Amino acid sequence: MRIAYSVETVRAAERELMARLPQGALMQRAAAGLAAACADLLGRVYGSRVALLVGSGDNGGDALYAGARLARRGAGVTAVLLNPDRAHGGGLAALRAAGGRVATVGGGAAGAGAAGGGGAAAAGGTATSGGAAVGGGPMAGRGPATDGSAATAGGAAAGSGGMAAGGTAAGGAAAGGGQAPSGGQVAGGVASGSAAPSGGQAAGGVASGSAAADRGLTDGGSEANGDAEAAVARADLVIDGIVGIGGKGGLRPDAERLVRAVRGILVAVDLPSGVDADTGEVRGSAVRADATITFGTYKPGLLIDPAHTHAGALRLIDIGLDAHLPADPDLEALQHEDVAALLPRPSAESDKYRRGVVGVVAGSARYPGAAVLAVSGALRGGAGAVRYVGPAADTVIARFPETLVHSGPPAKAGRVQSWVVGPGLGDGAAAKHSLEDVLASDVPVLVDADGLHLLPAGSDLRKREAATVLTPHAGEAAALLGVSREEVEAGRLAAVRALAERYGATVLLKGSTTLVAAEHQPVRVNPTGVGWLATAGSGDVLSGLIGSLLATGLPARDAASVGAYLHGLAARRTTAPHGAPIAAYDVSTALTDTWRDVLA
Template identity: 70%
Template sequence: MDGAEGGEGSSGDRGVVSEGALAAVGRAQLVVDGIVGIGGKGALRPLAARLVRAAEDSGALVVAVDLPSGVDADTGQVAGDAVRADATVTFGTYKPGLLVDPGREYAGAVRLVDIGLDGSLGPHEAALEALQYVDVDRLLPVPGAESDKYRRGVVGVVAGSARYPGAAVLAVAGALRGGAGAVRYVGPAADAVIARFPEALVSDGPPAKAGRVQAWVAGPGLGDDAGRLRDVVAADVPVLIDADGLRLVDRDAVRGRAAPTLLTPHAGEAAALLGVSRAEVEGARLDSVRELAGRYAATVLLKGSTTLVASPGGGRAVRVNPTGTAWLATAGSGDVLSGLAGSLLAAGLEARDAGAVGAFLHGLAARLAAEGAPVGAQDVADAVPLAWRDVRG
């Protein structure tokens, strides 16, 4: 299909696809996709789509040049017909569309070929970046000789309800493994938390009277307890808001905070916050996470098949998480991530780093725990120390 129709900036509808060309593609063992260049926008046009369907029907190995045709290079959006490649060979630099779903799913295995750009694009111009082991290692909080549990940071967790006590247990599990020196739990699931984690400090009063913390995590399994959430949002320390907290929180209250805020929605929650459908968020993840960060003047971690972290203001690259596994799609895994990232906030990481490092460790822990088999959220929490040691090693 290389150059069969269209060119740079086109969706591929110049010329005619003969029956002979379709037959040739149908017999092929290897198909090279070069229908549209990286400037192409929108779905492939009907003639090009016929070639793509012929390649799919043939069962041939499909290799895309730079980017699968029909995938938006800047966002990963797929507007209609597009090439599903087994592998993509891209040149010079990774394109955002290769790293963000749904485009990432269409790209298959990606190989970068150096063409001598010599860093001329500069890291400050990147739209997207992915932390590597060395980056995460540099950011991990490590206690020193003079550290005690308070100097390492205390994270408060406002989570759980009579209906969802497990959410509190899982959020505390993540928080205890995230680098802070102590965890304060505030809420109605104190008995369940203490039974599982006797080292946790518990309180059933308002968060403002629970004792000093360096960051709060609020929302997992919270139900309709808007009062505790308001107390947390009013605090002058970093706050992570997840799950029910996202449904209850007031946007103006978040925008008015002086301390950092980290929101951690999945696609459905992000859709509700933006007033759009879930499909729209899943089809435009990069645009959605940027829009949310701008609307709420907060750092946003958008969970999903591609986890993205965006800062408010739009002046910094969006971070895409390179770790994870499909087995993470399990109840309670997001509660563990909230506690983990909140603990990193309490240990002193800025919101963007706490979100990105938390997602990296969370995804790596899931891989280590799963090893190709199903896992539960508690398994992921238990494997966080393994992920931590893997990064440090």
């Protein structure tokens, strides 16, 4: 299971861990993992061009230390400082000592100070002959390098050869710059495309015959302000260390312009700059990374749209936080093994009634197909029998002769272990009575589509004897909350939590990243959904599937989570390998093989 924690929780865990580690060790762990991941993406480090987009937070420090590691392996690394006076002093020292270069945005030489004989940035103070920045700099008090040498990304002293990407210095000790919680994010950034390698470089990271010489690098390894964008544009890989996990809002114009210049692989540090780590919201332009390397634990925004679509491929780096994180995360994402453990299995003594009977109240003269699709999902959800109640009985029987049918009302249709009500039901008096009948029962109920429209405003479903599951899409959720659809889509996590609290129900909010919320429990995000599921009737199949899982005895939150997972996986199976249009019934027919795949 993937789990995610809020920024506040992550920072508290980092503080606890840092109190037990040598100064700066946590940043070195993060930088080592970041450098290793970037090396994997590059394929060949030696001779490649790497640009670092460096802000004032610790994400910028992670990027600088990782850049130093890559430089020691023969990459030509240029750090572009968006706020030179507040750049991480220890990281700058390590990068310069490794042969990296520095460009600035906003005027002036990088670092606002002179580099000493060891190549370390003074960062407002004076560099010693060993290269460590001392005194006066913005990083003062966070741990200068010891033993007269600038710290490298792995914690080894510069000049000692450092360590290969992915390694860690003995004991994890980090010199120079220390470590603060990996925070400080503002939102914003712009999409960048796929890799476009632009040629090799000579050993030591200087581009042979390239603009590095033509644009006039200074002896201290700094480029003029106007060269920053060119350095980004020619890079094979760009590391986004602009802001950290605590920021809000969009990128500033200088940062946005630089991100638009990216032509190579774009890798985000911890999360893409411009996305909200806690909510997944994107307020303004945001970096759209090819990959995001995150540290310690996933952050909710990495798993929830719209931010999720900006993260690219995700890679989690273990930095030792697990022992300091609480047992209950803020967000969960089930994986294959989690779903396999929850799937119901009949015993040798099972009969169709012991396996559970799901009742389906769906369809109308106008929408008979909704009944067929809901029943199709229910038949493949693990229950022993499906009992259909409604006006589309003839249509349902013609397609699925194994279905038990009844004209209604639901209370007189026979015993069931769960109900599904709403798909294609209409809004007439009979539909309202059917909803009231089902909600008055003592078994779990799933309410979808027209059933949600008929649900009385402010209904407190806690008063029911059994669980209730609501499955709205964004428009239906907006109506239930009395807000705009745009507000729901921009803040999906807040919306699903608000619905669960207001109605006292388990809520499955359908969408590009489907969310499942229940009171006092972590929200679950479904990782299997695909855009091809946005087709008429797919929600009816999902309702029947979840209702069937409820009838087998799965708790409401588990039934909704497992149903969404199988539903998305069935769509992926149907559209594989390259994606193709599908119909809702295609998803239903793929569920049996999908179930088998999960158990394999």
